[in-house]
Amino acid sequence: MATARMTASAAPTPTGEIKAKKRLGDILFSGSTVTAGWIIVVVLAAVAIFLIAQSIPALIADPADIKGAPASFWAYVGPLVFGTLWAAVIALAIALPIAIGIALFISHYAPRRLAQGLGYLIDLLAAVPSVVFGLWGIKVLAPFVRPGYEWLATNLGWIPLFSGPVSGTGRTILTVAIVLAVMILPIITALCREVFLQTPRLHEEAALALGATRWEMIRTAVLPFGRPGIISASMLGLGRALGETMAVAMVLSPAAVISFVLLQSQNPTTIAANIALNFPEAAGVNVNVLIATGLVLFVITFAVNALARYAINRRKAFSGAN
Amino acid sequence: MASTTSVSLGQRASLTAGQLPRFSPIWLLVISWIVVGGLFTILVLAGITEDFNLVGTVFFGTLLYAAIIYVASRIVEGARKATDRLMAALVTTAFIVALLPLVSLVSTAVISGAARFDVTFFNNSMRNVVGDAPGGAIHAIIGTLEITGMATLMSVPIGLLTAIYLVEYGRGRLAQAITFLVDVMTGIPSIVAGLFAFAFFSLILDQPGIRFGFGGAVALSVLMIPVVVRSCEEMLKLVPNELREASFALGVPRWLTVVKVVLPTSVAGIITGVMLSISRVIGETAPLLLIAGFTQSVNYNLFDERMMTLPVFVYTQYANPGSDVQAFLDRAWAGALTLIVIVMLLNLIARLIARFFAPKIAR
Incomplete structure (x- = not known):
């Protein structure tokens, strides 16, 4: 880029530096690109400002006016924050090993010619609208996994996580987490795949030359190299799962509880799902309360994403790949 | 898999002695699918489950394959090679597992959606739709x-x-x-x-x-x-x-x-x-x-x-x-x-x- 800029300014002459001629087209064009850039800054500032402005009435309101009459706003948002994090973490725990497996399959196991097509196939999962995932989750997945839940509760019920009685509909937080896991698979897979493909070829060949089997090569050369990439990919996936709305709103039968059990019918709901379910009928201060919970969600996802970006950028600077 | 162990022709007999036959993974996979499929068929015939569980067949069949190939390879080829084969099987399983929801979702949407994917759906709104009126979008x-x-x-x-x-x-x-x-x-x-x-x-x-x-x-x-x-x-x-x-x-x-x-x-x-x-x-x-x-x-x-x-x-x-x-x-x-x-x-x-x-x- 530097060379492009140098050639853009006028050629050096004996009299010293001469500024390039200011053309009207140049000024208008560069001006409009800068304006577009500023619009993004302004929009993000507006998102923060207007969310905060609309949240303040909720924070100073009498808690008795809030739906369900909690002790305070924070008592209202607490279980929601817990549910959001809990569902997202389970989803990540399910999705991450599978995503790493798929990424390895595409980058190191599948026949070269098929690899790209298989990648598209996984990307198609990302294209399915979330409302369709919700419909699928409740009509297909929930009945499908229920027998499995029965088995878990009878055989592993002594683990508190799996204690019964099993929800009769299968609409539990575990089902939600499975749907969320499917939804965040593509993004984690795509990033991991990129990172694995960047592993220096020489590292891999050196491992193989020393007599490593393919798995030993992956364990000693590919995975250590890709670790920061895997971490940031999982953070981005977590961010996705935290903000996902419709699948949770449709599949879960919600309750305002803090509970770790996975299979029962009393499940903590998430911030996003709670907003989607209550917003259409909300009025007065309850609208502000919902916006305030949205602000809390914004802050959480912002933190998670910023951490992920930090990990990615740090990696960019120090990896030998590029 | 073969590429990492290829050897010159003269030595093949001694070096391949400790290896599974070349196409054994594929055969083992097919056999595991058939075995698990057979089990599910028996369940259907016995009246315990209503429909044949295709998703379960593919999933548990692949898991069974992973177990079998590990044991077989462990006996014939040794621990390191066995781990390698196990991981290859698991990685492939991960890919198949990810495809299951995609296939299930698309096929469900096509089958359930076909019922109303008609002309009425595309030139009617939901205004004043009561009773048996089809309505549209x-x-x-x-x-x-x-x-x-x-x-x-x-x-x-x-x-x-x-x-x-x-x-x-x-x-x-x-x-x-x-x-x-x-x-x-x-x-x-x-x-x-x-x-x-x-x-x-x-x-x-x-x-x-x-x-x-x-x-x-x-x-x-x-x-x-x-x-x-x-x-x-x-x-x-x-x-x-x-x-x-x-x-x-x-x-x-x-x-x-x-x-x-x-x-x-x-x-x-x-x-x-x-x-x-x-x-x-x-x-x-x-x-x-x-x-x-x-x-x-x-x-x-x-x-x-x-x-x-x-x-x-x-x-x-x-x-x-x-x-x-x-x-x-x-x-x-x-x-x-x-x-x-x-x-x-x-x-x-x-x-x-x-x-x-x-x-x-x-x-």
């Missing part, structure tokens, strides 16, 4: 097209110009800040974008319960702009510097260089990026549920009154059914199928454009 389709079109109209100029700024002009603090903010924007949950649009317009227009289509377009733009910026930026970076320099050397002004040289070179990639970003926001439900609301009738006006969209149509048909629940579910699935078809088409066309109109630089 034309109001939702119109709303989706208008709102997504409006969002595209707003996002593409802003996104493209920002990308041009970042690649061609940007340096220093502002460019860094914008890059960071675009990253932040990528992570905004869709429902927060909807809340923002609602908070913004209800304060500005002083209507506490505001619902209108344009607000939905604004919310979608917030989600769409970062995607457009990212993809356009990638594409503009691919344009070789030699092209710019050649243009400058001929005395072409900077802005004309961008308009006449850089943009035409990258136009295929930019169109692909824009189509993919449309396919990403066209299925967004949550923000439109909040700010565009839902209605039963056709509304062409983006700036007044509630506006139905396809994803919200699917949601409301499912969530607020009338007396004939099945009719509402059928409509929901038909709407879902329509959405899937639109999104898949957008994806497919985008990929085709990317493939056939790739930059003409390698001449």
Whole structure:
């Protein structure tokens, strides 16, 4: 880029530096690109400002006016924050090993010619609208996994996580987490795949030359190299799962509880799902309360994403790949 | 697998002695599937389960294969090779497991959606639909097209110009800040974008319960702009510097260089990026549920009154059914199928454009 800029300014002459001629087209064009850039800054500032402005009435309101009459706003948002994090973490725990497996399959196991097509196939999962995932989750997945839940509760019920009685509909937080896991698979897979493909070829060949089997090569050369990439990919996936709305709103039968059990019918709901379910009928201060919970969600996802970006950028600077 | 252990012909006999036959993994996989399939068939015949469990067959069959190949390889080939085969089996399993939901979802949508995927569905709204009247989704389709079109109209100029700024002009603090903010924007949950649009317009227009289509377009733009910026930026970076320099050397002004040289070179990639970003926001439900609301009738006006969209149509048909629940579910699935078809088409066309109109630089 530097060379492009140098050639853009006028050629050096004996009299010293001469500024390039200011053309009207140049000024208008560069001006409009800068304006577009500023619009993004302004929009993000507006998102923060207007969310905060609309949240303040909720924070100073009498808690008795809030739906369900909690002790305070924070008592209202607490279980929601817990549910959001809990569902997202389970989803990540399910999705991450599978995503790493798929990424390895595409980058190191599948026949070269098929690899790209298989990648598209996984990307198609990302294209399915979330409302369709919700419909699928409740009509297909929930009945499908229920027998499995029965088995878990009878055989592993002594683990508190799996204690019964099993929800009769299968609409539990575990089902939600499975749907969320499917939804965040593509993004984690795509990033991991990129990172694995960047592993220096020489590292891999050196491992193989020393007599490593393919798995030993992956364990000693590919995975250590890709670790920061895997971490940031999982953070981005977590961010996705935290903000996902419709699948949770449709599949879960919600309750305002803090509970770790996975299979029962009393499940903590998430911030996003709670907003989607209550917003259409909300009025007065309850609208502000919902916006305030949205602000809390914004802050959480912002933190998670910023951490992920930090990990990615740090990696960019120090990896030998590029 | 074979490539890492290939040896010269003369030594083959001694070196392959401790190996499983070449095609044994494939045969073992097929056999495991058949065995597990047989078990499920017995369950069906015994009347314990109603339908043959194909998903279970594939899943548990592959797991059984992983176990068998590990034990067999451990006995014949030793521990290291056995671990290698086990991991290969598990990695393949992961891929198959990920395909199951995709196949199940698409096939369910096609089968359940076909019931109402007819002409009535595409030229009727839900206005005054009572009793056995079939009803349709034309109001939702119109709303989706208008709102997504409006969002595209707003996002593409802003996104493209920002990308041009970042690649061609940007340096220093502002460019860094914008890059960071675009990253932040990528992570905004869709429902927060909807809340923002609602908070913004209800304060500005002083209507506490505001619902209108344009607000939905604004919310979608917030989600769409970062995607457009990212993809356009990638594409503009691919344009070789030699092209710019050649243009400058001929005395072409900077802005004309961008308009006449850089943009035409990258136009295929930019169109692909824009189509993919449309396919990403066209299925967004949550923000439109909040700010565009839902209605039963056709509304062409983006700036007044509630506006139905396809994803919200699917949601409301499912969530607020009338007396004939099945009719509402059928409509929901038909709407879902329509959405899937639109999104898949957008994806497919985008990929085709990317493939056939790739930059003409390698001449």
